[in-house]
Amino acid sequence: SGKKADLLVRHAGQLVTVAGHSVHPKRGQELTEIGIISDGAVAVSDGVIIAIGPTAEVEEQLEIDDSCKIINADGKVVLPGLVDPHTHLVFAGSREHELEMKIAGMGYLEILARGGGILDTVRATRAAGREELVQAGRKYLDQMLAQGTTTAEAKSGYGLTVEDEIKTLKAIQELNTTHPVDLVATFLGAHAIPAEYKGEPDGFVRLVMAEMLPRVAREGLAEFCDVFCEEGVFSVEQTRQILLEARKLGLKLKIHADEIVSLGGAELAVELKATSADHLMEASDKSIRLLGQSKTVAVLLPATTFCLMGKKYAPARAMIDSGVAVALASDFNPGSSPVNSMQIVMGIACRQLKMNPAEVISAVTINSAHAIGRAAEVGSLEKGKKADLVVFDAPDYRYLMYRFGTNLVETVVKAGQVVIGGKCNG
Ligand SMILES: O=C(O)CC1=NCN=C1
Numbered sequence: 001s002g003k004k005a006d007l008l009v010r011h012a013g014q015l016v017t018v019a020g021h022s023v024h025p026k027r028g029q030e031l032t033e034i035g036i037i038s039d040g041a042v043a044v045s046d047g048v049i050i051a052i053g054p055t056a057e058v059e060e061q062l063e064i065d066d067s068c069k070i071i072n073a074d075g076k077v078v079l080p081g082l083v084d085p086h087t088h089l090v091f092a093g094s095r096e097h098e099l100e101m102k103i104a105g106m107g108y109l110e111i112l113a114r115g116g117g118i119l120d121t122v123r124a125t126r127a128a129g130r131e132e133l134v135q136a137g138r139k140y141l142d143q144m145l146a147q148g149t150t151t152a153e154a155k156s157g158y159g160l161t162v163e164d165e166i167k168t169l170k171a172i173q174e175l176n177t178t179h180p181v182d183l184v185a186t187f188l189g190a191h192a193i194p195a196e197y198k199g200e201p202d203g204f205v206r207l208v209m210a211e212m213l214p215r216v217a218r219e220g221l222a223e224f225c226d227v228f229c230e231e232g233v234f235s236v237e238q239t240r241q242i243l244l245e246a247r248k249l250g251l252k253l254k255i256h257a258d259e260i261v262s263l264g265g266a267e268l269a270v271e272l273k274a275t276s277a278d279h280l281m282e283a284s285d286k287s288i289r290l291l292g293q294s295k296t297v298a299v300l301l302p303a304t305t306f307c308l309m310g311k312k313y314a315p316a317r318a319m320i321d322s323g324v325a326v327a328l329a330s331d332f333n334p335g336s337s338p339v340n341s342m343q344i345v346m347g348i349a350c351r352q353l354k355m356n357p358a359e360v361i362s363a364v365t366i367n368s369a370h371a372i373g374r375a376a377e378v379g380s381l382e383k384g385k386k387a388d389l390v391v392f393d394a395p396d397y398r399y400l401m402y403r404f405g406t407n408l409v410e411t412v413v414k415a416g417q418v419v420i421g422g423k424c425n426g
């Protein structure tokens with residue numbers, strides 16, 4: 001006994017630890033093992049988990065005085081803080097006007113080809129100052145935190161000039177230091193060919209490689225480099241050039257791969273040992289087999305398929321059966337997925353990706369932490385890890401996906417601090 005705790009969450013109906021997979025992402029059968037402790041407790045000191053287990057066993061180890069906040073989670077589900085490993089959350093403006101076009105059947109790439117889509121957001125983001133981007137991003141992060149997301153990736157990609165991409169990444173840096181949600185920054189300068197480079201894509205690729213990447217790397221403004229590898233955007237060859245240059249400069253790699261057309265982006269991701277390959281609705285059988293034999297995490301974005309009114313969701317079952325390490329993300333962005341609730345992503349993943357609830361829990365916690373290189377710090381509730389956890393008003397973890405569309409968050413603890421709700425004694 002005698003450990004001093006400053007926070008104790010106890011008597012959780014189901015304490016879902018998702019423990020035991022902080023070194024390698026979960027694959028296949030492992031995805032269904034989520035380490036549930038009934039009548040569970042988590043003790044925290046200085047933002048770090050110091051004890052976890054059945055409430056009686058945890059309380060035995062502790063020295064509780066009235067300085068310790070106590071949260072009783074009787075009949076509730078406690079999960080690790082949700083990790084959203086793929087968002088475009090720093091942008092200006094919005095694209096609700098596209099909804100009628102999409103309802104009328106206009107395709108995503110057609111809207112982009114007409115100078116709309118991403119390029120619409122580019123115009124608004126170039127016109128916005130950094131502070132405006134920070135304000136907008138703060139609002140989205142408040143919404144995400146209130147819905148259970150405690151760590152997220154944030155991409156640039158709506159500037160498409162050196163200065164505007166740097167402006168965006170500095171906004172992400174400012175948000176990371178001033179908002180409770182931990183952010184991982186990704187440089188996505190290769191998101192679309194801007195209007196001024198229409199007809200000379202290779203000129204823009206040179207700008208990304210010769211001007212943007214060196215600055216981003218030198219100023220330490222991003223951990224990852226990502227490319228939108230898609231028909232009419234960046235080819236597999238252009239993607240390879242950009243990512244090889246990024247790797248040389250010390251950045252880790254991601255690819256928006258095989259979203260609308262199966263170009264072979266997923267195979268390139270495996271070839272370059274990218275940390276993740278994202279989207280994959282059109283992933284070929286060959287690329288699924290290659291992913292199953294690689295460390296590259298497959299990040300699936302079912303809310304994007306839903307919002308694009310797509311028929312074809314990523315082949316998650318085939319991936320899981322082939323041993324692919326699967327994660328889930330919101331793809332929060334103003335065009336193809338204006339959704340920043342991981343609970344909604346979880347509900348769609350069960351119904352459309354046919355992932356069962358336990359697999360979905362693994363895919364929005366430890367596996368999504370692996371997808372952004374944060375599995376040692378977050379993504380599960382284990383001694384020594386950051387005390388990021390969510391108390392959901394749910395009798396069972398399956399209830400989260402069953403009550404699709406309702407925010408069931410009761411309390412969010414971020415690095416040991418109660419940041420949302422938190423009926424507790426203190
Ligand atoms: O449409 C957007 O703004 C974001 C996006 N990039 C690639 N797919 C979607």
Ligand SMILES: [Zn+2]
Pocket residue numbers: 086088256331333
């Ligand atoms: Zn995306």
